[in-house]
Amino acid sequence: MTRPPTAAQRRVIDAADPVTGRLRGTEAQLAALVKRGLAFRHPRPPHDHFLTPAGHRIREAQTTAPEEPAAAPAAGGVFAARIGGEQDAPKEGPARVREVHSAWQGLLELRRMTNRDGAVDRPCDWERTHLVRAAALALEAAGHRPAGPEPDAPGYRVRATPQPEAVAVHEPDLDALHACGATLEKAGWQVGEHTEPRTRARYLLASPRRM
Template identity: 80%
Template sequence: MTRPPTAALRRVIDSADPVTGRLRGGTQAQLAALVKRGLAFRHPRPPHDHFLTPAGHRLREGEPSPPPAPPPGGPAAEPAGRAGVFAARIGGEEDAPSDGPARLREVHSAWQGLLELRRMTNPDGAVDRPCGWERGHLVQAAALALEAAGHRPEGPDTAGYRVRATPQPDAVAVHGPDAGTLDACAATLERAGWHAGAHTDPRTRARYLLASPRRV
């Protein structure tokens, strides 16, 4: 079992940014000690800042460690989003959405990772328009853009957005409780590199957005 950090190391952990986990202080020796304990990691890109690992975040926030993995032949793994695997909230989930620090950190990290994926995979390195992964995962990509911007997904007791697939291969539908929500979602998606236009369902007369990733 890893020994607990010293008081000096604990002060370094407590100084970390609560969302990104970036360590704001500490000597090189202290940072190296946190990396050795699995509580921090050194970012491979300049300026090579140090960030808390999930274990470091749990220690900082006083959260219990996750249970050990089941032995071979034990219970199957839980679905994505229930066993520590990030999943964008598309709205309409049975569980009430959580807005706690852990979820905010996960969403922020996922969005930053997606921007880095854009930079690495778009031919010109652009981060202002969706990449190939997003075009292959339209619902999840649009939902992540909305949640990362602070929009609330629809829940059991919460009115918010819902992102759904459409018959069109390059577009998703975004539903909301009112015109104001849809207008705000459209503005967010436009900033994230999507085209978003308002439409009306001919049968229900309900207003919704049709959104597709911008290519140029």
């Protein structure tokens, strides 16, 4: 069994950028994390260090509850995309716009650094392990409005599904639903429109594109 990180290494992991996984620490700390497979050194200057998927899992285990509630706003000021509905706390105004823009730019940079060909037009491994958060960030960054806590509130709701690598996007306004689909396709997701058998409501099923 792999030895858990030391207290000093865990502090470095916990302090990583929540979106890009960029690390700050001493050379010895960063080298030790690389040796454990929890970080990697980017081959391009300035050769910063970033969390690997295993490092992200350790960080998430320290800062969140189960996987999908992690998409809800987290304590301590850590950025969380709004997924819509009762799990969201209202966040509005110019500060939130700047925060979302910064997170989206960070995610594009993470794509550039971790996709083998440096592509930014398709999702990276982090997005595939944080499907709800990733899809919600793409929607919020494009200006779509998440639903409020009321059951019939307008706006999008992003939810996990039983299908691997797929999320459901609900939006009561059909035009807005189509706009959400266009945004996700532009962000590198494969999107299909479906009908719920019981309610006949339309919804999107979206998966990260691989090629």
